[in-house]
Amino acid sequence: MIAMQNAYSSRKKRGPGNIMVLLILVIAAGFTLFPIYMAVLNSLKTDGEMLNHILALPTSLTFANYSDAYHKIDFLRSFWNTIMITLIGVTGIILFASMAGYKMSRTPGKLSQFFFAFFVLSSLIPFHSIMITLVKISKELHVQGSTYGLGLIYIGLGVALAIFLYHGFVKSIPRDLDEAAVMDGCGELRLFFVIIFPLLLPITATVAILNALWMWNDFLLPLLMLTDSDYYTLLISTNMLFGEYNNDWSAILASLVLTMLPIIVVYLLLQKYILSGIAEGAIKG
């Protein structure tokens, strides 16, 4: 019986249907990778070579485009700015949302229900409806136009979803733990930071991934907030380059590759966690 099943399944595996499936997947993968492949390929060619042999492999590797792009987008500074914004935003969201989500989930009563509803309702508000006033408020609070300011704004925009995720996750942690700790004379803050917070690690990873991806790739908010080139993020610098040197594809492609490279490396290293984090966030959010 088992042998029959094996024979059946291995025959099925080699059947025409399976080759069709593989063919479709390979074509779709080719379509997905094509722009990235073309960008990398042509960023390594000289201008003349790119114009005449756009599809061919480069005859010799030219890295001049990269040093050109590196200076034009002020790579180190833009990279640093992007990291700082993401770091401030993600850290703040994890810290504040885990505290709020945990306590609201643990405290029965109207007040905590009210807070929860208040946070969750905002997931309905689209960014476009608040951006105009957000610019004005940020100006008045002097958080407009700087990396740390942008990080703080991201905390305000991102805590609600994170609270929702933490709130749901805390239910899976037994209350006995809290009670035992309190019995032993543990204070509220120590209970949270020493005992509860480490147990939240799986959902903290999800929150960190979702928010880091969002902040790293967000374009409209930095575009509206950043006016001083000292504070440009990678995306804003690249956008400026694209606007200024519309036809200088060598530098543009090199800057695109420079900007993509860190994310793709991180993705390939952590893809298991990232994909499960995305699925988790999408289904619960």
Place this chain on the structure above:
Amino acid sequence: MNLSRKNKQSIILLAFVLPSLLFYAVFTIAPAFGGVWYSLTNWNGLNPTYQMVGFSNYIEALGNDPYFIKSIGFTLKYVIVMVVLQNVIALLLAVLVESRRRSKVLFRTIFFMPNMLSLIIGGFMWVFIFTKVLPVIAEKTGWLLLDQSWIGDPSFSFYSIVILSLWGGVGYQMVIYIAALQGVPKSLSEAAAIDGANSVQNFRHVTLPMIYPAVTIGIFLTLSTSFKVFDAVFALTGGGPGRSTQVIAINIVEEAFRFNQRYGYASAKAIILFIIVLLITMVQLWIMKRREVEA
């Protein structure tokens, strides 16, 4: 004694919620109310003074602003195409990827990769493909269809925006569908296969009903994100040529920040966008949740 215990609990709750509440109130709730307030004024963003003008911004936007109306129409067309294509392709890819044994991780990794990149980056790469690479391929293969003005010709730029959006967005939907497919018990489809169901019947009558909640989420997400599309259009066409690809979000940003500085008027348009998204997603959820119960 009892009351003071409850009070103490409330104070601790407040202490834990306060940091979140503060940031959230300043950067989300206050701007949301501010948006509604300014939508009723003629504020231009610079002048400290402004007048209340009632609903005249709304009346102008919906009654006397051909570009805004056009942008709503263009966005609707985009939303419909995206909701259908994005979900159909994502579900198809999810099923095909899940049917592979050894290569599933590889394909999953590839299909999600564009999602790690901003659509601004993806958009600039696609501008290169559309303007520089496709003409060369068309010349070499004789496929003249490829040699179009994908960005400069209004009838083609719609498709270029759809292609970029699918390229960047399908992987996300696929991950949701894969998670749902993994939740379908193997025994169900095995039982159906023994009863003589072929793989298409198996998918329609066993798998699809089981993953129906994921379809609801998938359509909800594509609906709400497609209505707000900005990056893809900004990177490819910037709304042009001649405002032919102007989606609602681009129209609002231009109204407020780029040309006109009519903050009050732009706020009214943003509120209209909010109401459209809210109404349509609520109707979608209501219809699909009802079917979920039946299925």
